[in-house]
Amino acid sequence: MTTSLRDWQLSCIGTALEHFTSTPHFFCQATPGAGKTRMAAELASRLLEQDRIDLVLCFAPSCQVVEGFRSTFAAVLGRRLDGQIGAVGAAFTYQAMEYRDEGFWQLLDDYRVLVVFDEIHHCAGHDPLLSNAWGQQILHRIQDRAAFTLALSGTPWRSDDRAIALARYSSPEGYLICDYRYGLKEAIADGVCRSPRIVLLDNQKVTLTEELEAESTVRLFPSIAKLLGESPVTYEELLRHDEVINQLLGLGCNKLNELRLIKPDAAGLVVATDIEHAQQIAQALDARGEGCRIVTNKTPDAQQVINEFRHSACRWIVAVGMISEGTDIPRLQVCCYLSRIRTELHYRQVLGRVLRRIGEPDDQAWLFMLAESTLQGLAERIADDLPDDLAVLNEVQMPAPTSGSKIGWNGAAGNIDSLHGSVGSGVEQATGAGATNIISLGGLAAEPSYQVSFSQHYRQQLLACF
Numbered sequence: 001m002t003t004s005l006r007d008w009q010l011s012c013i014g015t016a017l018e019h020f021t022s023t024p025h026f027f028c029q030a031t032p033g034a035g036k037t038r039m040a041a042e043l044a045s046r047l048l049e050q051d052r053i054d055l056v057l058c059f060a061p062s063c064q065v066v067e068g069f070r071s072t073f074a075a076v077l078g079r080r081l082d083g084q085i086g087a088v089g090a091a092f093t094y095q096a097m098e099y100r101d102e103g104f105w106q107l108l109d110d111y112r113v114l115v116v117f118d119e120i121h122h123c124a125g126h127d128p129l130l131s132n133a134w135g136q137q138i139l140h141r142i143q144d145r146a147a148f149t150l151a152l153s154g155t156p157w158r159s160d161d162r163a164i165a166l167a168r169y170s171s172p173e174g175y176l177i178c179d180y181r182y183g184l185k186e187a188i189a190d191g192v193c194r195s196p197r198i199v200l201l202d203n204q205k206v207t208l209t210e211e212l213e214a215e216s217t218v219r220l221f222p223s224i225a226k227l228l229g230e231s232p233v234t235y236e237e238l239l240r241h242d243e244v245i246n247q248l249l250g251l252g253c254n255k256l257n258e259l260r261l262i263k264p265d266a267a268g269l270v271v272a273t274d275i276e277h278a279q280q281i282a283q284a285l286d287a288r289g290e291g292c293r294i295v296t297n298k299t300p301d302a303q304q305v306i307n308e309f310r311h312s313a314c315r316w317i318v319a320v321g322m323i324s325e326g327t328d329i330p331r332l333q334v335c336c337y338l339s340r341i342r343t344e345l346h347y348r349q350v351l352g353r354v355l356r357r358i359g360e361p362d363d364q365a366w367l368f369m370l371a372e373s374t375l376q377g378l379a380e381r382i383a384d385d386l387p388d389d390l391a392v393l394n395e396v397q398m399p400a401p402t403s404g405s406k407i408g409w410n411g412a413a414g415n416i417d418s419l420h421g422s423v424g425s426g427v428e429q430a431t432g433a434g435a436t437n438i439i440s441l442g443g444l445a446a447e448p449s450y451q452v453s454f455s456q457h458y459r460q461q462l463l464a465c466f
Contacts, residue, residue, distance in 0.1 A: 009039040030182040032154035032352020041076035054111040056089035060118040097137040108145035120151040123165040135165040194365040198463040202371035205455035268334035292316035337369035
């Protein structure tokens with residue numbers, strides 16, 4: 001690979017090589033889009049050159065990320081990472097760890113192996129009894145047998161508050177200790193990442209009509225947050241509202257048109273809630289004359305679809321359960337967030353898909369979403385790379401085991417409460433819209449049905465983080 005290393009990558013590699021003289025475990029937090037995979041490959045190259053390792057093993061949360069590791073390491077090392085004869089090592093998903101036999105793990109005893117863990121926050125636990133399945137594999141199979149380990153994460157915390165495998169925490173405070181940190185603010189200043197512009201779409205007059213048999217009641221709400229907080233309407237129902245979809249896509253398409261005047265191959269990502277929702281969004285894009293691809297966890301040859309989009313001229317890709325973590329499509333510069341998931345970890349990983357900068361003209365990334373209270377809280381604190389209330393190890397009570405049960409958990413993502421903070425400047429802008437749109441959100445017999453309609457009085461709030 002001929003491209004030069006970034007300053008942070010050189011600094012991190014130097015720190016890791018020095019660190020490895022006294023301890024075998026190194027934890028690096030670098031903002032999504034900073035180039036962690038390239039740094040890891042170059043570190044492996046140095047260790048091979050210094051005759052400190054014989055082999056490299058890499059583990060990642062998804063097949064797409066594994067493919068990225070294989071190609072990047074092969075380009076840097078000049079040797080394959082496919083596990084075949086003549087390869088310098090292999091790369092697997094975390095799920096695949098459970099299916100490796102004893103002969104495979106014997107490699108850690110017979111050779112000096114560097115083990116790289118991407119997005120290590122997926123692996124929970126210091127104690128085998130409080131670990132998830134992937135964390136247990138690391139503790140049992142790798143922790144005390146690898147010559148060196150390199151743990152990488154852009155969002156080093158978990159929704160279930162459990163400890164991250166191989167991580168260290170301060171005592172008694174319980175703060176995560178990173179051996180190297182490279183934050184979004186530094187990445188933007190260095191020209192490594194784009195500066196995020198987050199636009200929250202709201203409406204000043206939302207009408208809710210409730211019909212029960214022959215009776216009908218009408219209520220007005222001054223904002224989407226008020227509607228969600230004081231009515232039976234759910235956030236997910238709004239995400240499926242044709243008017244909401246069209247408004248957010250309209251903002252995204254207009255911004256993409258502007259960006260393509262400067263960078264002709266710029267593209268947009270829409271994060272959908274499920275496959276049916278993705279098809280609804282694709283139809284809306286098609287009605288606008290916008291070309292798009294759909295990729296979901298059910299798409300045959302999903303990796304091929306992503307690879308083809310990466311190098312095509314297609315303007316939009318609509319994703320469900322894909323392209324949210326570790327997937328590298330540098331031409332993505334606009335994102336419409338229509339996912340029902342409202343956790344800080346998922347939100348930041350999605351934002352990271354449009355932050356990777358590849359040249360001088362593309363210095364901004366744009367994310368459009370509804371002005372829902374939890375999401376607004378997440379947006380307002382995006383400048384805080386390691387939020388104090390998240391990257392903290394809290395005491396977790398061991399559950400009493402029940403008869404015939406196994407102890408061990410996979411991390412589950414759930415909604416978090418709205419969190420408050422402030423970054424940069426908030427700018428509000430009124431936006432006109434077309435005719436009011438109405439959709440039914442209920443309809444079961446003997447139960448009220450709800451209809452939501454939006455006025456033409458939309459407003460946008462722009463959060464400029466840096």
